[in-house]
Amino acid sequence: xxxxxxxxxxxxxxxxxxxxxxxxxxxxxxxxxxxxxxxxxxxxxxxxxxxxxxxxxxxxxxxxxxxxxxxxxxxxxxxxxxxxxxxxxxxxxxxxxxxxxxxxxxxxxxxxxxxxxxxxxxxxxxxxxxxxxxxxxxxxxxxxxxxxxxxxxxxxxxxxxxxxxxxxxxxxxxxxxxxxxxxxxxxxxxxxxxxxxxxxxxxxxxxxxxxxxxxxxxxxxxxxxxxxxxxxxxxxxxxxxxxxxxxxxxx
Amino acid sequence: xxxxxxxxxxxxxxxxxxxxxxxxxxxxxxxxxxxxxxxxxxxxxxxxxxxxxxxxxxxxxxxxxxxxxxxxxxxxxxxxxxxxxxxxxxxxxxxxxxxxxxxxxxxxxxxxxxxxxxxxxxxxxxxxxxxxxxxxxxxxxxxxxxxxxxxxxxxxxxxxxxxxxxxxxxxxxxxxxxxxxxxxxxxxxxxxxxxxxxxxxxxxxxxxxxxxxxxxxxxxxxxxxxxxxxxxxxxxxxxxxxxxxxxxxxxxxxxxxxxxxxxxxxxxxxxxxxxxxxxxxxxxxxxxxxxxxxxxxxxxxxxxxxxxxxxxxxxxxxxxxxxxxxxxxxxxxxxxxxxxxxxxxxxxxxxxxxxxxxxxxxxxxxxxxxxxxxxxxxxxxxxxxxxxxxxxxxxxxxxxxxxxxxxxxxxxxxxxxxxxxxxxx
Numbered sequence: 001x002x003x004x005x006x007x008x009x010x011x012x013x014x015x016x017x018x019x020x021x022x023x024x025x026x027x028x029x030x031x032x033x034x035x036x037x038x039x040x041x042x043x044x045x046x047x048x049x050x051x052x053x054x055x056x057x058x059x060x061x062x063x064x065x066x067x068x069x070x071x072x073x074x075x076x077x078x079x080x081x082x083x084x085x086x087x088x089x090x091x092x093x094x095x096x097x098x099x100x101x102x103x104x105x106x107x108x109x110x111x112x113x114x115x116x117x118x119x120x121x122x123x124x125x126x127x128x129x130x131x132x133x134x135x136x137x138x139x140x141x142x143x144x145x146x147x148x149x150x151x152x153x154x155x156x157x158x159x160x161x162x163x164x165x166x167x168x169x170x171x172x173x174x175x176x177x178x179x180x181x182x183x184x185x186x187x188x189x190x191x192x193x194x195x196x197x198x199x200x201x202x203x204x205x206x207x208x209x210x211x212x213x214x215x216x217x218x219x220x221x222x223x224x225x226x227x228x229x230x231x232x233x234x235x236x237x238x239x240x241x242x243x244x245x246x247x248x249x250x251x
Numbered sequence: 252x253x254x255x256x257x258x259x260x261x262x263x264x265x266x267x268x269x270x271x272x273x274x275x276x277x278x279x280x281x282x283x284x285x286x287x288x289x290x291x292x293x294x295x296x297x298x299x300x301x302x303x304x305x306x307x308x309x310x311x312x313x314x315x316x317x318x319x320x321x322x323x324x325x326x327x328x329x330x331x332x333x334x335x336x337x338x339x340x341x342x343x344x345x346x347x348x349x350x351x352x353x354x355x356x357x358x359x360x361x362x363x364x365x366x367x368x369x370x371x372x373x374x375x376x377x378x379x380x381x382x383x384x385x386x387x388x389x390x391x392x393x394x395x396x397x398x399x400x401x402x403x404x405x406x407x408x409x410x411x412x413x414x415x416x417x418x419x420x421x422x423x424x425x426x427x428x429x430x431x432x433x434x435x436x437x438x439x440x441x442x443x444x445x446x447x448x449x450x451x452x453x454x455x456x457x458x459x460x461x462x463x464x465x466x467x468x469x470x471x472x473x474x475x476x477x478x479x480x481x482x483x484x485x486x487x488x489x490x491x492x493x494x495x496x497x498x499x500x501x502x503x504x505x506x507x508x509x510x511x512x513x514x515x516x517x518x519x520x521x522x523x524x525x526x527x528x529x530x531x532x533x534x535x536x537x538x539x540x541x542x543x544x545x546x547x548x549x550x551x552x553x554x555x556x557x558x559x560x561x562x563x564x565x566x567x568x569x570x571x572x573x574x575x576x577x578x579x580x581x582x583x584x585x586x587x588x589x590x591x592x593x594x595x596x597x598x599x600x601x602x603x604x605x606x607x608x609x610x611x612x613x614x615x616x617x618x619x620x621x622x623x624x625x626x627x628x629x630x631x632x633x634x635x636x637x638x639x640x641x642x643x644x645x646x647x648x649x650x651x652x653x654x655x656x657x658x659x660x661x662x663x664x665x666x667x668x669x670x671x672x673x674x675x676x
Contacts, residue, residue, distance in 0.1 A: 050630050053622065078632035090627040094648020094664075095641050100628075103641070108632035143648070160631060 001065060001199045002026040002049075002168050008059035009041075009048050018044045020224035021060065026168065026199040033202045033210055035235060036221035037243045042203045043087065045221075046172040049201075050084040051077050064168055078104075079111035081167030085157040085174050092144035097156070100144045101126065101163055108164060129162045133189050151182035158189035169193070170201045175209035187212030207239035220246050258292040261310055265293055268312035269396045269427075276368045277361070280375035284394035287379070291386045300385050303565040303597045304507055304536040309389060309481045314425035314451035317477035317504075324669060326416065327445050327471045327662055333414035336401065340419060341426020341449050343399050347416075355407030355438065361400040361429060370402040370431045377457040377485035381511035385540065390483040390509070393455040397429030405438040405464075412467075417446035419475055424449035430456040434464035434492070441467040441656070447475040447503075458486040460494055462516055468496035469659050471666065476502045476532070483509040490516030490545075497654045499663050500527040500535050501670050507536040514541070514548040514576075524553040524653035526663070528643075528670050529562030529594075536565035537585075543571065543609075547578040554585040555650040557643055558594035559674075569601040572609050581611035588646045589617055590639075640671040 002025065009019040018041045026032045036042050048055050049062060051074035062070050069077050092100065106116040117125075130140055133155045145153050154174055161169055171190070175183050190200070190213050202213055210218070210232065218234040219226045220243070228234065228246055238246070254262065266289070271281055294306040308315050336358075337347035343360055351358040364370065375394040381387060403413065415430075426449035434440060438461075448454070460466050472480065480503060486494050500506050512521045527535045541550045556564035566585035587596030598615040620642050628638035644667060651667075654660045 052626050052630075073635070074626060074629035075632050075634050075638075078630055084630055086627065086630075090621075090624045092624055092628075092641065092645045094645040094651065100631075100641070103637065104628075104631035104633055107634060107637070111632065143645075164631065 001028045002062070002201070004060070004062045006060035007048070007057065007062060009044060009055050009057050012054050012056045018055075018224055019048070022224070022226060024219065024226060026201055028199055029196040030216045031194065031200040031202060031213060032217045032219060033204060033215035033235060034219045034221050035204060035238055040221045041224040042221055043172055046084055046170045046201075046203055049170060050074060050082055075107065076111070078164070078166070079108045083161050083164055083166035083169050085154075085161060085169065085171045087173040087176060089145050089153040089157055091146045093146050095144050096141055097144050098126065098140050101160060104160070105163055126163060130159055132192065133159050133162070134185060135159055150177035151179065154178060154182065154186050155189070158186055162189065162193060167197065168199050168201070170203070172203050173205065174202070175204055175206060183209060184212055207235045210235045222247055254292040258295055261295060262289065262292045264312050265310055265392070271396055272362070272398055275364070276366050276371045277374055280371070281395045284375055284391050287382070288388050288391040288395060291388045291391065293388050293392065300538070300567070303567070303599075304505070304534065308479055308505060309451070309453070309507070314423055314449070315479065316422050317419070317450035317475055317479070318422060319419060320447070320475045322474060327473070327666055328414055328443050331412060331414065331443065331658065331662070333412045333443060335414050335416060337416045337418065338399065338426075338428065338448070340421050340424035341399060341428055341452070353413070354410050355405060356409050356413070356440065357404045358413070359402045361397060361402060364402055368402065369404055369433060373431045373433055373457050373459045374429070377459065377487055378455060378483070380487070380513065381483075381485045381540070387483060387509060387511070389453055389481045390455045390485070393427055393429050393453050393483070397427045397455065400429040400431070403430065403432045403440070405432070405434045405440045407437075408439045409441070412441035412443050414443040414445075417444070417448035417452070419447040419449055419478065422450055425451045427453045429454070432456065432458045432466065434458070434460045434466050436461040437463040439465040441469070443469050445471040445473065447473065447478045448480065450478060452478065452480040452482070454480070454482040456484050458484065458494065460486065460488050460492040462490040462492060464489065465493040466495070467655065469654055469663075470496070470498040471663065472498060472503060472506060473501040473666065476504065478503050479505040481507045483511070485511045486521070487513045487515055488519040488521055491518045492516060493520045495522045495653065495655065496524070497650070498525045499666065500525065501666065502530075502533065503535070504532050505534045507538065509538045510540070512539070512541045512550065514543050514545050514550065517546040518548065519545060520549045522551040522553075522653055524551070524650045526555050526647040526650040526667070527564065528557045528667060529559070529564065530674060531560040531562060533558070533562040534565070535563070537568070539568040541570050541581070542573065543576040543579045543581065544573045545576060548576070549580045550582070551653070552583040552585070553650045553653055555647045556587040556596060557590065557646065558587055558596060559590035561593040563594070564596045566596075566598045566600070566615070568599075569603065570611055570613070572604040572606050572611065574605040576606045577608040579606060579609040579611065581609070583613040584649070585615045586646070587617045588643060589619060636675045640668065640675070643671055644668065
């Protein structure tokens with residue numbers, strides 16, 4: 001589904017290479033985790049895939065079901081099925097959460113040439129999905145992420161993911177700032193979306209999120225490259241021994 | 252002291268073009284105002300208080316021509332249950348207005364009020380108080396020459412808002428309106444205003460709020476692109492009274508909204524907010540002067556301006572905390588969202604504090620659309636245009652949310668949305 005080949009990326013404003021040849025394939029129905037030390041390029045990878053400004057791809061490619069996503073605007077990637085759950089969701093005062101989500105859902109549908117969702121249908125769907133994530137009516141009405149706690153913001157990201165039903169979900173340190181209960185709730189939300197047609201790329205520092213979202217494949221990223229790929233046991237190895245051994249091995 | 256010749260000539264020319272309505276209880280106040288405006292002279296570009304806004308087209312004898320807007324967009328506040336009062340080019344239109352009658356409220360026309368009238372104690376009185384320390388000659392001119400307006404006395408909680416609708420039918424109309432509002436102790440009124448009024452509009456409103464009284468004001472100055480307006484609100488607040496005023500301005504080649512607030516009773520609250528959206532030949536000036544002269548009063552100024560295609564926004568806001576006005580809580584923010592590099596925002600925030608136990612904060616910023624927010628919205632599938640609009644609404648939110656009534660907030664937001672989406676084509 002998602003195929004990243006030899007991806008080289010540098011910051012636009014300074015001549016600094018961040019990704020130095022990433023190769024990664026996420027198959028439909030699979031959960032891939034990326035772990036790695038700070039500054040290894042994990043978040044950059046998520047931003048480059050979702051189309052944030054400020055990065056320049058100097059070499060390589062990224063395709064979703066064969067379509068070159070690097071050529072697309074962020075909203076086109078979203079309509080094609082890419083979703084990024086942000087590490088730091090942005091607050092948007094004055095814009096109700098529901099209004100925002102309905103605009104997003106219908107923009108994507110319109111872009112794909114599908115019929116827009118009516119207000120009634122939307123309300124029905126969102127209420128059911130919000131309930132599963134313990135998001136109350138008040139949170140749906142409030143301005144996007146304004147005054148939300150860390151946990152509420154992350155749950156709101158998962159709610160957006162559930163409503164938009166993307167093909168390829170990228171979760172950027174979704175566990176950061178969450179207590180154990182909140183992490184469980186978020187993980188349950190993600191697990192509920194696991195599906196044969198959907199791929200996941202879960203970026204995290206810690207093994208603990210992967211206790212709840214069981215990955216099929218674990219990658220270790222360091223200095224802009226994937227240095228090791230393995231099964232879930234690789235995450236446990238990191239948890240027990242840290243990154244030092246793996247990094248030494250890679251050199 | 253004699254006026255500079257150029258100012259004297261401009262003032263004489265303007266006054267010569269006007270006729271003072273004669274007779275009635277307001278005569279003395281009008282003559283006093285005429286003497287005052289002759290002494291101070293009308294503003295010109297050399298006046299410090301008009302440094303950022305050229306007053307010449309507001310002062311010249313005839314109103315510059317302003318084309319009428321052709322639009323099929325319905326007028327704002329249409330869904331609100333209200334008492335409608337219509338002015339066409341600055342003249343009251345009985346045919347289009349509801350009966351001037353409502354429980355707990357008396358409404359008279361300035362033009363035909365009886366000779367003994369409560370408004371005598373307010374008309375020109377608050378305006379005169381507002382001339383110190385800075386002269387506001389256009390308001391004084393208004394007191395002298397206002398040809399129409401309303402005298403609204405509120406004695407209890409008004410059952411619904413009074414809605415003033417200004418229509419503009421003549422391309423050269425030059426309207427001078429003066430309203431007086433008196434809110435008795437414990438009484439409450441919401442006043443709505445909308446419409447372009449005239450090619451050139453000089454409006455003055457004096458609002459006297461007695462102890463425990465509440466006055467809400469929501470105004471939408473919109474539509475016509477070439478209209479000009481100089482408006483002034485003068486208000487005096489008694490103990491535990493509340494004044495909340497919000498203005499949306501869209502379009503208009505020149506608008507100057509002045510607001511002079513005196514907090515004279517303890518524990519009074521005054522909020523003044525404004526949101527404007529300007530495109531191209533648009534100059535919008537908010538000038539505010541708040542005097543804290545009592546204990547434990549709160550004032551808030553929240554002004555947000557969205558500017559594009561060379562539009563100009565101005566903010567001059569001052570908080571004066573007098574000696575003895577302890578426990579004052581003053582807040583002032585003025586911000587602009589510049590949608591391109593041709594637009595400009597000029598801000599002059601001022602604080603002058605003579606009491607030692609007060610909290611006053613002020614801030615002023617200019618910025619572009621938040622890139623993080625834009626990426627967030629686009630990453631959810633929202634196109635760049637609508638995403639920018641949503642962030643623009645978000646930018647204005649702090650000002651719009653100063654309106655307490657949520658339905659009125661929605662009315663304002665939907666106008667801004669329509670204005671923005673028209674510009675996306």
